[in-house]
Amino acid sequence: MTENVIYKxxxxxxxxxxxxxxxxxxxxxxxxxxxxIQSAMYLDTSKKYDLVFPYMQRFSYAFHVNPMIxxxxxxxxxxxxxxxxxxxxxxxxxxxVSEIDTDMISAAFRYFALRDLAPSETSRVHILNQDGFLVLxxxxxHYDLIINDAFVGKKEKGRDEMCTEIVHNALGxxxxxxxxxSTAMRGPFAKRGNAFRKALxxxxxxxxxxxxEEERSPYEKQNVLMISSDMELL
Numbered sequence: 026m027t028e029n030v031i032y033k034x035x036x037x038x039x040x041x042x043x044x045x046x047x048x049x050x051x052x053x054x055x056x057x058x059x060x061x062i063q064s065a066m067y068l069d070t071s072k073k074y075d076l077v078f079p080y081m082q083r084f085s086y087a088f089h090v091n092p093m094i095x096x097x098x099x100x101x102x103x104x105x106x107x108x109x110x111x112x113x114x115x116x117x118x119x120x121x122v123s124e125i126d127t128d129m130i131s132a133a134f135r136y137f138a139l140r141d142l143a144p145s146e147t148s149r150v151h152i153l154n155q156d157g158f159l160v161l162x163x164x165x166x167h168y169d170l171i172i173n174d175a176f177v178g179k180k181e182k183g184r185d186e187m188c189t190e191i192v193h194n195a196l197g198x199x200x201x202x203x204x205x206x207s208t209a210m211r212g213p214f215a216k217r218g219n220a221f222r223k224a225l226x227x228x229x230x231x232x233x234x235x236x237x238e239e240e241r242s243p244y245e246k247q248n249v250l251m252i253s254s255d256m257e258l259l
Contacts (some may be wrong), residue, residue, distance in 0.1 A: 032136060036128040038177050043136045048179060056104040061179045063129070064104025068136050073138055074113040078110035080205055080237035080248035081107050085114075085250070087170050087201045090259055094118055094169040100157030100183060101131060101175030104137040105150075112146040119149040121168075123157030130154060158188050167197035173204040175257060181207065184217075186224040193228040199256040202229065206251050210236060210243035222251060232233070 032043040039059040042135045045068065046055060056064040058086075065077035076082045084107065088094055095118050099107060102124030112118050124130050130152060133139040142196065153160055157175065171192050175182035184206060193203050202225070208218025237248040250257060 034128060035118060036126060036134075037202070038126050038129070041126075041128055042133065043132055045167065048077060048220070050185045051077075054104075054136060055152065056129070056137065057176065059179075061176070064106050064133075064137065066100065066104060066106060069109050073087055073141070074110050076106060076110050078106075078248075080250060081110070081174075083235055083237055084172060084203060086235060086250070086259075088115070088131060088239060089252070090177070090256075091169065091199065094201075095120070096166065096168045096197075097170040098157070098168045099123070100171070102133065102152070102251050103174070105133040105139045106137070107172070107174070109137075109142060109146075112142065114151045119151065121151040121153065121250055122156055123153045123160055125154070125156050127154055137142065160211050161195040162191045166195075168195060169197055170201050171196060172180065179207075184221045184224075186227065189224045190229050196254075200252065200259075202253045204251045204253075206249050207246060208249050209246050210249060211233065212244040214244065214246045218249060218251075224255045225251055230255045231258045233258050 029045040031041055031045055034041050042084055044055045044057060052068040054066045054068055055062050067075055097120040097134040099122045102122040107122050110121050173183050206218050206221060209215040222232060232253040235252060236251040241247050
């Protein structure tokens, strides 16, 4: 697969690269850290709000459970693919995005069309250059939805009991927590995912798992959404 590196920089997170390439039949722009894909955007401007990756498309599950979501907190902005989609799709909702890497935020504005949002959309994206869990620990705001999509390269952040407790305390009544976990659904590669699921079940009354690509084997490591709430989930 031919890749055209249009930008690269050594950052605190690793080697950041912005790469134009093909993804299936589509031209896309990837944001990478140490060759691990962190975010993506279609280069076709008619698809600028579309989500490239299936796991992000599955975040909409929360709105099927609770169509009245107004305040969302996203841990891990990357190329800001989901925040752009969010403010376009949900016109009355706002999203706060914590991205600890300043260079990621700069790349999102320069290469991933974050600066191209309409004023009505920009006003509903609140960007924090801080650790999301520290923000939530001190926050007096209670969110309807919190999403943890934080990775540094391939290393997941915040998939532990301490961070789960912080999130639970930062959610409003019937709030929903979605975590993108790289795990298998069953078998030997599900061990770490199962351990994190137990942490979720300790603090939340209900937890469900949603595979991003259901056609893949449940024994194969993949993006799995772990979704938790104190209200019953569909």
